[in-house]
Amino acid sequence: MGLVDQLVNQPHYTLVNQPRENDILSHKELFDSIPEEYLSHKEKYENAIRKTVLYYRLMQKYQNYKEGSTILDETRANYRNLVSFAVFKDYPPLMLHNGMFIPAIAGQGTPEQQKHWLKRAKNMEILGTYAQTELGHGTFIRGLETTAEYDPSTEEFVLHSPTLTSYKWWPGGLGHTVNYCVVMAQLYIRGRHHGMQPFLVQLRDEATHMPLPGVKLGEIGAKLGLSTVNNGFLAFEHHRIPRDRMLMKNAQVLKDGTFVAGPSSKLAYGTMIYVRVIIVNGMANLMAKAATIAVRYSAVRRQSQIKPSEPECQILDYVTQQHKLLICIATSLAFSTCARWLWDVYTGVMGQMESGNMDHLPELHALACSLKVVSTMDVSGLVERCRLACGGHGFMHSSNLPYTYGLATAACTYEGENTVLLLQTARSLVKAWQKGSKGKPLSPTEAYLMDKSPVPKWENTLDGIIAGFRRVSAGKVQDCVSKIDKLVKMGTSYEDAWNQTSVRLVAASEAHSRAVILATFRSEVSRAAAALSPPLSRVLHQLVHLYCVYWALERLGDLLLYTSIAERDVQELQQQYEDLLQKIRPNAVGLVDAFDLRDEILNSTLGAYDGRVYERLMEEALKSPLNAEPVNQSFHQYLKPFMHGKL
Numbered sequence: 001m002g003l004v005d006q007l008v009n010q011p012h013y014t015l016v017n018q019p020r021e022n023d024i025l026s027h028k029e030l031f032d033s034i035p036e037e038y039l040s041h042k043e044k045y046e047n048a049i050r051k052t053v054l055y056y057r058l059m060q061k062y063q064n065y066k067e068g069s070t071i072l073d074e075t076r077a078n079y080r081n082l083v084s085f086a087v088f089k090d091y092p093p094l095m096l097h098n099g100m101f102i103p104a105i106a107g108q109g110t111p112e113q114q115k116h117w118l119k120r121a122k123n124m125e126i127l128g129t130y131a132q133t134e135l136g137h138g139t140f141i142r143g144l145e146t147t148a149e150y151d152p153s154t155e156e157f158v159l160h161s162p163t164l165t166s167y168k169w170w171p172g173g174l175g176h177t178v179n180y181c182v183v184m185a186q187l188y189i190r191g192r193h194h195g196m197q198p199f200l201v202q203l204r205d206e207a208t209h210m211p212l213p214g215v216k217l218g219e220i221g222a223k224l225g226l227s228t229v230n231n232g233f234l235a236f237e238h239h240r241i242p243r244d245r246m247l248m249k250n251a252q253v254l255k256d257g258t259f260v261a262g263p264s265s266k267l268a269y270g271t272m273i274y275v276r277v278i279i280v281n282g283m284a285n286l287m288a289k290a291a292t293i294a295v296r297y298s299a300v301r302r303q304s305q306i307k308p309s310e311p312e313c314q315i316l317d318y319v320t321q322q323h324k325l326l327i328c329i330a331t332s333l334a335f336s337t338c339a340r341w342l343w344d345v346y347t348g349v350m351g352q353m354e355s356g357n358m359d360h361l362p363e364l365h366a367l368a369c370s371l372k373v374v375s376t377m378d379v380s381g382l383v384e385r386c387r388l389a390c391g392g393h394g395f396m397h398s399s400n401l402p403y404t405y406g407l408a409t410a411a412c413t414y415e416g417e418n419t420v421l422l423l424q425t426a427r428s429l430v431k432a433w434q435k436g437s438k439g440k441p442l443s444p445t446e447a448y449l450m451d452k453s454p455v456p457k458w459e460n461t462l463d464g465i466i467a468g469f470r471r472v473s474a475g476k477v478q479d480c481v482s483k484i485d486k487l488v489k490m491g492t493s494y495e496d497a498w499n500q501t502s503v504r505l506v507a508a509s510e511a512h513s514r515a516v517i518l519a520t521f522r523s524e525v526s527r528a529a530a531a532l533s534p535p536l537s538r539v540l541h542q543l544v545h546l547y548c549v550y551w552a553l554e555r556l557g558d559l560l561l562y563t564s565i566a567e568r569d570v571q572e573l574q575q576q577y578e579d580l581l582q583k584i585r586p587n588a589v590g591l592v593d594a595f596d597l598r599d600e601i602l603n604s605t606l607g608a609y610d611g612r613v614y615e616r617l618m619e620e621a622l623k624s625p626l627n628a629e630p631v632n633q634s635f636h637q638y639l640k641p642f643m644h645g646k647l
């Protein structure tokens with residue numbers, strides 16, 4: 001069982017608990033004989049589809065096998081995520097099928113719609129994606145232009161894309177893979193607008209896979225990463241669908257065209273909240289993968305000497321290397337811990353909403369936005385740090401670090417661009433401040449904002465650091481509120497004042513997220529550690545400590561502004577940090593081994609368990625198609641005539 005599983009006492013990494021000779025990764029046909037990077041764009045897609053059908057059939061087999069157990073959907077998503085790392089360096093073309101299409105039907109469909117469509121979708125008789133973003137708008141969903149006009153005479157919706165900018169643009173699998181799709185479109189009934197609503201739309205003929213009349217489809221082209229995800233475009237030309245294809249769990253359109261509003265228009269945004277919650281654990285997985293690769297490589301790689309009289313040392317013995325990498329181990333653990341906690345918050349709030357209580361939706365939205373942002377931002381930065389920490393070999397695709405970076409950095413944009421989501425959380429913080437100032441109660445994760453006690457003496461302890469981060473967050477929120485108030489009093493509109501304060505708002509929002517993450521990581525580890533062996537508990541506490549001290553040192557400027565931290569405290573914190581690096585160093589390889597990511601999942605020449613780094617680099621180099629012949633034909637065609645002055 002992996003370290004993370006022990007911590008959260010949950011069969012999280014179920015993959016490693018299965019007998020290795022009889023599990024999904026024992027199916028050799030899932031893997032490539034020619035590395036993905038040597039294929040053309042078209043071949044990459046076709047090869048990804050070949051593997052996709054095998055992968056999903058096997059996934060059905062192995063996941064059904066576990067049907068009787070208590071595995072949550074989030075654990076299934078985690079399982080799929082880890083196995084997909086082994087099969088696809090760049091994610092599968094059908095990732096949105098389970099990732100958003102099924103959750104959208106489950107979250108937005110009526111019981112009858114769910115019964116019919118979920119069965120077909122789960123059996124993979126139909127394949128789907130989630131189409132919201134358009135060429136002209138991703139962030140501002142109220143500005144989406146695709147329309148769904150209800151025609152009571154035929155009881156149909158007419159889907160239409162009136163402009164080039166209204167083309168759906170980005171959905172994964174949309175290009176050539178899926179035949180159905182949840183489309184988010186602006187609903188009109190007899191000329192009246194009723195907001196953005198979800199529609200389940202058939203795009204391709206189920207037998208021929210040809211686009212249906214009135215449906216224009218294609219792929220959007222090559223990207224920085226996710227090259228096998230088959231992101232696509234879609235436009236409708238007065239395309240008609242039956243009335244029962246609007247997903248009507250929340251808002252409804254009756255046969256005669258009567259619109260029945262749901263309890264909140266924001267329920268149509270529910271699929272996005274679900275995915276933001278899931279992303280946090282996905283980022284913890286990417287971080288565990290990159291940390292395992294870089295730490296193992298750093299134990300194998302020897303370069304230079306610390307003392308001239310000694311042999312070349314493992315690069316992991318350089319304290320600068322420990323500074324680069326040990327935080328990556330702690331970060332993976334911090335995010336997997338926070339992800340589990342957030343999942344519990346999510347399921348709790350969803351349960352309340354089923355019985356009509358929407359009170360905690362705003363807090364969930366603010367938390368999901370902030371944790372999605374900080375996890376994607378930190379992990380993409382730290383994966384890149386892992387790549388750089390592997391020197392030249394980290395630049396090779398065969399290290400799998402460049403692909404991993406592509407997967408992490410994409411998440412900074414998708415499912416809500418990070419700045420935009422921080423501003424959503426800031427909106428919640430400013431409202432909380434205003435509410436709290438009037439003596440009204442605040443949600444549990446924002447209640448600390450109203451701590452009006454005098455700034456206490458700084459303490460270089462975990463409690464002291466977490467309290468310090470709360471002070472920073474509260475101080476920044478207060479600054480923002482003051483600046484907005486001042487601007488408004490000077491005659492600036494609230495919206496312009498907000499925009500003029502937005503750099504500070506983003507910083508306040510990030511500070512709040514860090515305070516939540518530090519406190520959650522600390523409390524969840526303390527709770528779980530009580531059941532662990534003393535040595536394991538000790539090492540976990542060292543990682544929590546390292547994480548808190550690292551962020552305190554990273555945010556010294558803020559702490560100096562908003563707390564009583566002094567120069568002496570900073571020096572002591574720096575010393576604590578260096579002591580922790582030294583204490584954790586002997587366990588570094590053990591800690592990444594405890595993530596228990598199999599070689600197939602790491603998919604890396606640098607990170608394999610046996611440490612045969614150089615042999616693997618050579619084996620992979622020999623797979624380059626250029627090495628198939630000693631002289632390439634371009635020599636005769638170009639180089640030779642060029643060198644002889646004939647070209």
Ligand SMILES: CCC/C=C/C(=O)SCCNC(=O)CCNC(=O)[C@H](O)C(C)(C)COP(=O)([O-])OP(=O)([O-])OC[C@H]1O[C@@H](n2cnc3c(N)ncnc32)[C@H](O)[C@@H]1OP(=O)([O-])[O-]
Pocket residue numbers: 095130132133138139140141142172266269270272273361362365413414415416417420424427428431
């Ligand atoms: C593998 C890759 C897969 C990727 C897939 C994708 O990317 S799919 C595409 C992913 N695309 C994206 O992620 C697009 C990102 N863009 C968005 O999510 C939205 O357009 C927005 C949230 C930025 C603004 O929306 P807006 O202009 O409608 O809203 P507003 O700012 O005017 O605020 C009004 C009120 O609504 C509240 N509220 C808002 N959202 C939620 C929510 N989910 N729940 C609950 N509440 C929410 C908000 O707090 C505020 O409350 P207040 O203060 O009045 O009490």
Ligand SMILES: Cc1cc2nc3c(=O)[nH]c(=O)nc-3n(C[C@H](O)[C@H](O)[C@H](O)COP(=O)(O)OP(=O)(O)OC[C@H]3O[C@@H](n4cnc5c(N)ncnc54)[C@H](O)[C@@H]3O)c2cc1C
Pocket residue numbers: 096129130131132133136137138139140169170171172226231410413414415416417418419420423
């Ligand atoms: C790999 C990938 C996969 C995707 N998959 C899907 C999918 O399956 N389905 C789907 O529907 N979509 C998908 N998307 C689209 C994605 O959700 C959007 O790209 C994302 O929401 C950002 O929107 P945008 O591209 O319009 O960026 P923009 O909003 O145009 O952002 C550009 C810049 O403007 C800034 N900005 C915009 N609005 C504001 C504001 N209000 N305040 C301050 N700054 C602002 C942003 O911070 C950013 O710096 C995917 C995107 C990517 C990259």
